[in-house]
Amino acid sequence: MNIPNLDRLVPSYIKGFEAYIPSKPDPELKKLFRCDHLYRLNNNENPLGPPPAAREALERFETHRAAIYPSGDSYYLRDKLAERFDLHPDQILVGNGANEVITFAIKAFCEAGDNIITADKTFAVYEWVAIFSGYEARLVPLQDFCFDSGAMLELIDARTKILFVCNPNNPTGTYWNEEKLCHFLDRIDGKQIVVVDEAYCEFVEKEDFPDSVALIKRYPNLVVFRTFSKMYGLAGLRIGYLMGSLDVVNIIRRACVVYSVNTLAQETALLALDDPEHIKRTNTLVGEEKAYLCRELTSLGLPFVAHEGNFIMVKLPISDTLAYRKLMHRGVMVRTMTGFRYPNYIRITIAPHEAMAALIDGLHVILDSSLG
Template structure:
């Protein structure tokens, strides 16, 4: 009855929702530092836009996201026809797999990295080729060695989730240039807005040079709209036109569209989130150093720290104290946890709890 490949796919394991932990453990207060959301949530502008949008909820949304697309195209300096929106950038990974992969084709990705690249490849009957990270970073030399005539997509998560490491400008540029033009290169920049480092490349700048390049971005992270599900891809008009053929007609809801418009205009809120994240990372690093714990320096809003103990056990103990983090077992890093930066008080409570459970 079921396709054989379905049995090889593990369901996505999300960070535990706050409501579930409260219910299961009978806790009143729970701090979630597990899914790389912005702890400030959306801005006041966004909340106002939500209220204003309530009168339109009975209508189907604009499937083309016209107003948002025009605004975003202007901001990014690309044509509106170079953008497609998804119910999260996650949904767009499915579109990408479905327009490029025939059964037996392969796609190349790092391991550990964002797990959806593997899943969407398998769903299409494709073969995920997973290249181990080197020094917690994409090993693009190995990527290049694994390209063959069945390779259709290369996924580069920059910065990488879960390690927070980046591929720097020159290296990324040379790699993309070396990839045959009939293979799609996807650069997932979900955490791009957190980064100021001049060595970090925004791959959007290369879209005119590389017609096989697709850049993924999202409103779920710094913009604080994770629950509304909206992300986007920027690519050549040809690729976007093909992606639109497989996109469900009303995939991005109206509230997501109006809030994304409001969020785009909200530079102050973004700056605030960025500063908070920077401070939080510094606090985590300092605390980990005091505790003699090794961590991987991160360009995102999360950090992997090595507890030198079974991380699932520590995860469970932290949960009992009302703190949700991500154990590293699912990333083949069984002694690490990944912790998202939170509000100042949340970060302090996490460190206090971590000291206790260790």
């Protein structure tokens, strides 16, 4: 048998890149940690699930349609989004989750020797896709838990193609208001693509949060990412999208993989858009339980970062991985933050009160046992 020479075949940037290892399925985790329930507070999922109309679409799906290819370009969903945002349908691309549209954008504009710029403590996929595609990822430290626009601008050189801004930022929840975003775009002056990732925008109720989609007409180098995974509760169906000027999106379309978004995802997303009450219900729950969680964390003497979004980041006096294991034995699953370059922090998804109370009870126990 001839064994392939992987050392010769594998590019150097792949050799130095560690694979992301997802967590085991919930039933396996419950067996591993010997718990009979699991509160998922790790992935910023919406505990209310999809809007009712989207649920109905899932329930009445005709199984014979599973043998039929979906719309290759999410035709009807793009029409609906275009109507919603006053765009042409061809200004929108739909992908298999936000991860895929991130890949589309980077692949469309970057070549060997190019770089992208983003923060060091943000959604890691911008960095990952750049690195495993053979491009440089330049990372700027956050300033007061917020993207540092000045430091990002200073890192730009002739090979910079895209700057990524997560707004509001995951995991800190901080955001740029419209004035700051426009000032940043003015300084860029169309020389690079600016991606604003608004995965959590539906959770923001502040009046100064930018209408980024409306800014596309003024800034044709602006690309806006959104997802149905968070507010709309369709994370399991993997569907996200990007919007931009026609010229820019037509370039990104060349790197787009067609037929990657399944029929169920397209149809449920289409219906999810028509339920504004779902957003109100979700934000009411998030507001009430976030306030409760902040009060309890303050009582525990734990520092926390609580801004926009359906999550809070908490600093612990013990290892975040140790806290994860101890909480998992109690059926509470949180996200460790060492991978986000925030060692000893955990990120907590806001969920119904039962889950929040279980988390607080668990923190009481593990802090008493670890520090007592």
